[in-house]
Amino acid sequence: MVMPDRNDDRTDGHDRGQLILIGAITLAFIILGVVVVFNGVLYTETLSSTATNQGASDDTTIEAEIEGGIGGIARYGNLAWEADDRSGYENELEDVIEDDGGFAEQYLNATANNRPVVTTVGGATVREDASAITDAEIGGSNVELVGSERVGHFALELSQGGGGEVTIDTESDSVTIRDDGGTFNVTGLNSCQIHGDEVRIDLVTGDVNASTDGDCGLDLIDYEATYDTITVTERLGGVDGRYSLVAKGTDTVDLSAMPTVSEQHAGAWTVEIEIERDSNDLSYQKTHEFDVYGDGS
Template identity: 30%
Template sequence: MAHLRGSDRGQLMLVGALALAVLFVSFAFLLNTAIYTETVASRGTGVEAVDVVGYGNAATEATAGTIDRVSVGGNDSYDSIHRNVTAAIGDWDDGTARQYASEGDAPSTEVASVTNGTRIVQNETRNFTDASASEDWTLATDVRTRNYTMAVEDGGLAGDATNAFNVTFDNGSATYSVRMYDPGSGVEIRTTDGDGSVVGTCDRPGPSVRIDFAAGTANGSSCDALDFYRTLEGDYEVRYANADNVSGTYSLTASVRHDDLAGSNFVAYGGDGPFRSTAIYSADIEVVYRSPTVYYRSEVTVAPNAAEVAA
């Protein structure tokens, strides 16, 4: 076996140390490269996710706005408002596609189907009786509703709950009656269930109160008397009682065709009293997002200002 001199051992140790140093540097470089690559990939995925979600939200908002616009434009035929919705979303899709194309992405939105509806409206301030001045009457049966709002004036209300105007929602398994009256301090809103138990109350100062059922608000702030609306499942009946003990306006969109509502309950379109007009209740849209690294497809049901509960 050869014997190494001291100087040879020193040189060998130096070479070994240099080799280890090169190895450690190479390992650190590879590790940093892997971390950097993973970070870039994660950032890319995050950016894509933001783009997809943002586009989907924009498509939903554009569709909701379109549904509302065509539904209040007049008493047109259903074929006409279907064409208007499809054309408007097509125009929006063309415009946004050009914007995204500059980034190499190709999103698209199209209307897959629509659900016909009917707007029930009273624009003139008066009591809530029907066209025949009936105090107790049914607005719609076997429906869901959206965009249901009321503006009620305290001067036309009864002074107690017994004789109060009330609107009742009945789906066959649950019943909720919303009473509105003025005990002398403003508008009291009280909801009872089918057993007569109070499930929520709130009060607002007069002279008028705006109620939004889907938002669960009275004059813009939360009212627990309206919480039930967001728990109603399936279709239900909507009816008024003591409708001569209230004064104001209201509007809603029901998920049935114009001809499915009792015509005798309504005045002519645009008249002084409750009237009905053709509308779109909801639309199903197909949203697709394509990019060099992502393919996303979803079908979304858009029903503006509807309660988000299982149908």
């Protein structure tokens, strides 16, 4: 009878243990490899998505900043430049944007340190015209527009001392402002008092550059609406003041109804700007078109 060798049993058990250990280590490395690859794919996708979203976010921010800055310049130019035609207005606008120390240079300097992008701004073009009337005397004038047009700006500048009142009528609403000596009393959309010797009233936004008692509700003109006639009527001896107006289109105001106004000036309603952007992840050149007037303007 041959007895089994116990050393063989120990050897077999030892070999099986080594195989199990090697198998476990191999499996661990396989799992680790799968995890690394999977995480790498997720990281790449996340990075790509983040870069794309960041690029889109920067793009939107850049356009909003440029629109706000150049829109403000265009609104100022509509009233201040008194351009004879579109070409003259575009020349003024391009000078303010592109000259040394102009908007483009200041904008690039302001954004260079807080955004990994370089932007070139220029090529200002008027796509839709506007007509502007400035420094018109208040005195029984009807602002008759040629066709139904939108009004982007209509502001009064009043001084105390006249003792009378002025009423502004549109096809749908009316506001009366009376000079009571030290106070302008407003009736119409709302009732209020405006305190100040020199008062500026924006009838599109409703803004007043003086203290008021109550909500005046002086946003008489709706930027989105169209108007045929705006009547400015003085009563009780009249008030001391002037007004300015910007309407969409070319030569849109009928000057025959306005004896105190000799001419209307060329302006901009819609402007197109060329934008060039370069960064590590995105480069493009495009045009951005926007209305000069709108909410908040």
